[in-house]
Amino acid sequence: MASTQHALLSPAELAYLHAALSLTPPIRPDGRSPAQFRPLVAETGILPGTNGSARICFADGTEAIVGVKAEVERTRGGYEGEIVEGGGAEEVVTDVNDEEKKGESDWVEMTVEIPGLRDDDATTAFLGAMISEALLADGGFSRRLWINRRFHWKLYLDILLISPPLSYPLPLLSLTTHLALLATRLPRLKSEGDEDPFFDDDWAAARYLYPRNKKDGKTTARPPVTLLVMAVGNNIIFDPAKEELAVADVALAVSIGEDATTAATATGDDASLMMDVDSTTAAAAITSARNLRLLSIRTIDPPSRLTPSGVPNATNTAYGAATTQKQPEARTAEAEAVEGVWRAPRGGAKPLVMAALVHKVLEKGGIADEVLDALHAVDLG
Amino acid sequence: MPVTILAPKAMRQDYGQADKQNISDDSDDADSSNGGAELDYAELAKADAEGHTHKRPRIAGGDFEIVTPGEVITDDPQWMRGHGTYVAAGTTSIISSVAGTITRTNKLLSVRPLRARYTPEVGDLVVGRIVEVQAKRWRVDVGATQLASLPLSAINLPGGILRKRTETDELQIRTFFAEGDLLVAEVQQLFQDGGAVLHTRSLKYGKLRNGMFVAVSGMGGGGGVVRSRRQVWTLEAASGGGPIDVVLGVNGYVWISKHVETPEGLVEKTSGITNLDESVSATMYSSQNDRIGPETMREIARIRGVVTALVDNGLRVDEDMVMRGYHEAVEMAMVSSVGADDIYLGGERGEQLAAVLTAV
Numbered sequence: 001m002a003s004t005q006h007a008l009l010s011p012a013e014l015a016y017l018h019a020a021l022s023l024t025p026p027i028r029p030d031g032r033s034p035a036q037f038r039p040l041v042a043e044t045g046i047l048p049g050t051n052g053s054a055r056i057c058f059a060d061g062t063e064a065i066v067g068v069k070a071e072v073e074r075t076r077g078g079y080e081g082e083i084v085e086g087g088g089a090e091e092v093v094t095d096v097n098d099e100e101k102k103g104e105s106d107w108v109e110m111t112v113e114i115p116g117l118r119d120d121d122a123t124t125a126f127l128g129a130m131i132s133e134a135l136l137a138d139g140g141f142s143r144r145l146w147i148n149r150r151f152h153w154k155l156y157l158d159i160l161l162i163s164p165p166l167s168y169p170l171p172l173l174s175l176t177t178h179l180a181l182l183a184t185r186l187p188r189l190k191s192e193g194d195e196d197p198f199f200d201d202d203w204a205a206a207r208y209l210y211p212r213n214k215k216d217g218k219t220t221a222r223p224p225v226t227l228l229v230m231a232v233g234n235n236i237i238f239d240p241a242k243e244e245l246a247v248a249d250v251a252l253a254v255s256i257g258e259d260a261t262t263a264a265t266a267t268g269d270d271a272s273l274m275m276d277v278d279s280t281t282a283a284a285a286i287t288s289a290r291n292l293r294l295l296s297i298r299t300i301d302p303p304s305r306l307t308p309s310g311v312p313n314a315t316n317t318a319y320g321a322a323t324t325q326k327q328p329e330a331r332t333a334e335a336e337a338v339e340g341v342w343r344a345p346r347g348g349a350k351p352l353v354m355a356a357l358v359h360k361v362l363e364k365g366g367i368a369d370e371v372l373d374a375l376h377a378v379d380l381g
Numbered sequence: 382m383p384v385t386i387l388a389p390k391a392m393r394q395d396y397g398q399a400d401k402q403n404i405s406d407d408s409d410d411a412d413s414s415n416g417g418a419e420l421d422y423a424e425l426a427k428a429d430a431e432g433h434t435h436k437r438p439r440i441a442g443g444d445f446e447i448v449t450p451g452e453v454i455t456d457d458p459q460w461m462r463g464h465g466t467y468v469a470a471g472t473t474s475i476i477s478s479v480a481g482t483i484t485r486t487n488k489l490l491s492v493r494p495l496r497a498r499y500t501p502e503v504g505d506l507v508v509g510r511i512v513e514v515q516a517k518r519w520r521v522d523v524g525a526t527q528l529a530s531l532p533l534s535a536i537n538l539p540g541g542i543l544r545k546r547t548e549t550d551e552l553q554i555r556t557f558f559a560e561g562d563l564l565v566a567e568v569q570q571l572f573q574d575g576g577a578v579l580h581t582r583s584l585k586y587g588k589l590r591n592g593m594f595v596a597v598s599g600m601g602g603g604g605g606v607v608r609s610r611r612q613v614w615t616l617e618a619a620s621g622g623g624p625i626d627v628v629l630g631v632n633g634y635v636w637i638s639k640h641v642e643t644p645e646g647l648v649e650k651t652s653g654i655t656n657l658d659e660s661v662s663a664t665m666y667s668s669q670n671d672r673i674g675p676e677t678m679r680e681i682a683r684i685r686g687v688v689t690a691l692v693d694n695g696l697r698v699d700e701d702m703v704m705r706g707y708h709e710a711v712e713m714a715m716v717s718s719v720g721a722d723d724i725y726l727g728g729e730r731g732e733q734l735a736a737v738l739t740a741v
Contacts, residue, residue, distance in 0.1 A: 008510060010562040011668040012590035019670070020593075020678045027678045029593060031686045031724035037384040039728035057389075059693070059727055308559065310668040316556065340670035374384040 009246055011310030015342035018247040022233035029243055035360075035367055037239040040175070042378050044183035052184025052209070056176040060241065063162045064172050066180035072147065072197055073107070073154040103142025103152070108132060110157040112173065114165055130298055131159070131174055134224040134255030137295040141223065144209055148194045153186060167242040168300070170253055174226035175371075179378060181223040184209040224257040224295050225371060227361060230302070231353045236360050238367055248302035250349035254361050255295040256368045292362050292369070299349070310342040385728060448477040448492060455490065463491025499524040499632035501577035505568045506612045508589070508630030509579065511558045516551060519558050521566070524596070524632040527576045531558075531566065535580035537587070539665055557666050563589040565613075565628055565636065585613070591670050592626070592638020595685050597692040605692060606633045609699040615640050616704065619711040622680030629698060637684050639673050679724055683710055686726030687734070694735035702738065709737050 009017075020027040026034055039059045047053035050067040057063040112128040113119070135141050145153040159177060161169050185206035187199035200206075210221055230240045230248040237244060245251060337343055361368050448454055454466065456474035463486070465479045477483075481494040501507070501523065509529060513520035520528040533546050536557060558564060566579040566586050581587050597605055612629045624640035687706040691698050710726060713734065717723040726734060 008512065008561045009594075010510070010589070012588075012670055013563065013592075013594055015668075015670045016591065016593060016673070016678075019673065020682070023675050023678070027675065027682050027724070029595075029682060029685060030689065031682050031726055033725070036725070039385045039387060041387045041389050043389045055389075308561065311556075313667050313669045316667060316669075338669065339672065341668070371384050374386050378386055 009243065009307065011308060011342040013243075014247055014304070014307055015310055015340055017243060018232060018342065019340075021235060021237065021244065021247060024235065026232065026235040026237060028237070028241075030241060032239075034235060035238050037171075037371070038241070042175075042179060042375075044179055044378065051186060052180050052182075054176050054179035054183055056172060056179065058167075058172060060166055061163055062166050062169065062172055064169065064176040065160045065162060066173075066176045067158045067160075068180050068184045069156045069158070070145075070153045070184070070186055071156075072151055075150055075152050103139055103145055105132075105136040105142060107142045107145045107152055108136060108155045108157065110135075110159065112159045112161075114161045114169065116164060127170055127173060128159070130170065130226060130253055130255070130296075131177055132157075133298075134174070134226050134257070134295050135177075137224070137255070138257065138293075140221070140257075147189065147197050150194055151197050155184075157181075167240070168228060168245055170226060170300075171228045171239055174224075174255075175375070178223050178225050178375060182208075182210055182375070182378075222258045222372060222375075224255050225368070225375070226253050226255040227367065227371065228253055228300070229357050229361060231349070231357060234353070236353075236357055245302060245304075246307065247304050249304070249345045250353055250357070251300040251302045252354070252357055253296075253298040253300055254358065255297070256361065257293045257295045258291065258372065294358065294362060297358065302345070305344050305346075307342070307344050309344055312338040312341045314338070387728075446483045447481070447495075448483060449480050450478055452477050454483060454492070459488060460490045461488055463489045465492030465494060466490060498526050500575065501525055501529065501568045501571060501632070503568050503571055505608070505631040506565065506628075507568060507577075507579070507632045508563065508565050508594075508628055508634035508636050509632070510594075510634075511560055511562045511564070514555055514558070514560060516554075517546075519554075521564070521579060523577065523579075523630075524634060525575070525577065527574070529568070529577040529579050531564075531579045531581070533557075535569065535578070535582060537582055537584075537665060558588065562668070563594055563636065565589060565630070587665050588667070589628075589636050589638065590668060591641060591673060592636055593681055593685055595635045595637070595688055597633045597635060597688060597698060606631060606635065606698045611700050614700055616684075616707070618677065618680035618684075619707075620680070621674075621676045623674070623677050625677065625680060625684065627684060627700075627703060629700070629703075635685075635688055635698070637681050637688075639671065639677050639681070641671060679722065683707065683714075683724040683726070686710065686724055686731075690726045690731030690734050691738075693731050696735055696738065706734060706738055709734055 017029065020029070028034070030038075032038070041057040041059075042054065044052070044054045046055050046065070047067050051070045052068040053066060055063065055065045110128050110132045111119075112124050112131070114121075114124050114127070117124050145155060147153060157177065157180070159173050161173065185203075185208050187201075187203070188205045188207050189197060190200050191198035210223065228239060228251065230237050230245060230251040232244075232247060232249055237248075240248065240251070360366060454460075454475045454477055456472070458473045460475055462468055462475045463484075465477060465481060466475050467478050468475055475490055477492045479492055479494040479497075481492045484491050484493055499507075507523045507529075509521035509523040509531075511519050511531075512522045512528060517534075518530050518532040521531050523529045533550060533554060538544070538546075538550070539557075564581060564587060566581045567583070568577045569580040570578040572578070606629045608631055609629075612631065613626070615624050615626050617623075618625045626636075626638050626640045628636040628638075630636070684703065684707055687703060687710050688698055691702055691706055696702060710724075713730070714720070714723045
């Protein structure tokens with residue numbers, strides 16, 4: 001999948017960028033270290049009409065807003081109308097097993113809007129697919145939307161990129177979605193069992209979709225995050241800017257989730273119950289050992305493949321080389337690399353590089369850990 | 382820490398204070414706020430309480446007032462309209478056509494846009510990127526409202542021969558400049574509609590290589606590249622970086638590259654017009670970079686960081702500021718925890734740099 005419109009760069013620039021990024025340590029155009037992200041401004045709760053919302057603004061001016069709206073929907077295949085008055089009383093089981101709480105992926109509807117691109121543009125569709133895929137990969141998320149056997153929450157996620165796509169917007173959109181979901185609250189359920197859901201009017205009593213620990217206000221489980229990682233030579237670079245992506249050998253979108261180690265915490269009600277009962281032990285167990293999980297990996301077709309190759313001085317007619325050159329000769333000249341001349345990368349990614357990329361993301365105290373920690377610190381007002 | 386997440390900046394608090402020293406007082410154009418969205422809730426509530434709507438108060442202090450397109454600046458006929466304003470037919474009110482700050486020169490009202498595209502002027506040194514190749518000319522993106530054009534007849538041919546451009550040249554037009562290529566040129570001529578015609582008929586101009594490009598917004602908001610005495614200079618980089626060329630295009634496109642011995646340098650060594658021509662052909666249309674050491678690359682990235690930090694903090698970009706900023710950045714890196722190799726100048730570090738530069 002091609003990543004947005006490719007940046008138009010001259011072969012000389014591409015050769016320079018590639019050379020600079022292949023050094024050890026790489027020299028990035030904006031001077032960041034390989035694992036450093038662009039500084040970003042984040043806030044939540046900016047849209048009063050939504051269940052949860054967030055805004056993230058990168059220092060380069062790209063900005064995204066995500067709004068989450070929820071509505072109650074009747075579950076298809078649930079036993080609609082089967083409960084007869086009176087007779088249903090026995091059927092209503094108050095404690096439902098976790099296994100029974102199953103979500104479906106169509107409980108989440110996601111729209112991605114990128115200025116200047118059509119809704120059915122391949123890039124937009126692909127971005128939306130990648131973000132929703134990470135969210136729905138393990139079924140843990142849609143399980144949170146379970147109300148009872150007959151009803152569930154339907155979640156609408158509206159992801160808007162406000163600025164023109166100056167760089168590949170995937171990390172920005174994913175981080176914003178993550179924050180918005182963390183800030184999402186659903187009204188507290190007052191009804192019990194499988195009766196028609198009835199909710200508490202008091203918004204202050206609303207429950208967070210990702211319930212948090214009362215003591216330190218931190219959540220026990222977290223929505224997934226998709227990170228953009230690229231490799232140039234043997235260097236692994238995080239959060240690439242547009243011009244960096246333009247010379248990437250490999251670009252990967254890696255989605256990671258935090259596995260709630262004690263699987264029981266995955267469901268909303270149980271987690272809140274646990275918070276009340278034995279918050280100390282549970283919270284300690286979870287915060288101390290973050291259990292990162294790889295949810296999905298997608299290769300992004302780096303725009304570098306479409307770039308024009310540079311012409312070495314030896315074959316440059318404007319440079320003074322003989323004008324009459326046969327085609328086969330030109331081809332052999334292209335095959336061998338000349339220093340300082342840009343050649344678009346050919347072929348696939350090396351397995352070793354791919355493995356190193358994934359390892360770097362997932363390792364303990366690695367990037368994913370730190371990104372999640374940083375997002376933790378955002379005030380979820 | 383790879384990620385720094387900052388809290389959003391608080392809204393300006395002085396925004397709500399009504400400015401009675403406006404050109405137009407509130408009663409004059411009370412109707413102007415009826416059509417648009419009112420964003421100032423505090424003021425709106427106050428207006429509601431008083432039973433009528435108020436014009437959005439402008440930023441107090443009198444230094445600058447921000448207007449948006451379509452906003453009535455005044456309907457007092459004593460004012461004359463300047464750039465960025467228009468007078469609707471049949472009325473006397475002056476309306477802003479851009480978002481920007483009001484400037485008053487005697488009785489002339491004009492609006493300086495916050496963001497503007499580059500307006501070419503004859504003689505400007507610009508950095509451009511080829512976006513289109515046509516039969517006899519190239520179309521060049523110079524950050525203006527329209528693409529500039531570079532005719533085939535306005536470039537130096539390799540070999541330096543002065544001759545008529547032939548069909549052969551037209552056929553191999555891409556060997557000179559292809560799509561995406563960067564070049565430095567001069568604005569030779571302007572069309573009525575503001576489109577520019579460029580030329581590269583000097584040894585100073587031509588294709589760019591051996592370096593890095595950065596686009597900063599030209600003019601508006603105080604930041605950006607300004608026209609100055611010298612747009613191109615060579616500096617001696619710190620920590621063994623060697624000489625580095627900086628080209629500040631008036632259009633806000635900046636090119637920073639390793640300095641290579643220019644043809645002018647060769648001119649002094651050689652003599653005679655034919656030798657000069659030979660040397661021209663040697664560098665003119667090459668897309669092959671020379672060998673560039675990591676030290677040079679690091680310093681080029683540092684200069685790029687200085688330029689972006691200047692723009693991010695609304696400072697002007699010219700030779701003086703870039704040089705001072707660069708020396709300051711080198712000093713800052715010395716005391717940084719990472720060491721002299723630390724070239725990152727984003728976020729807080731950029732603000733720090735700007736603070737030092739404005740303090741002097």
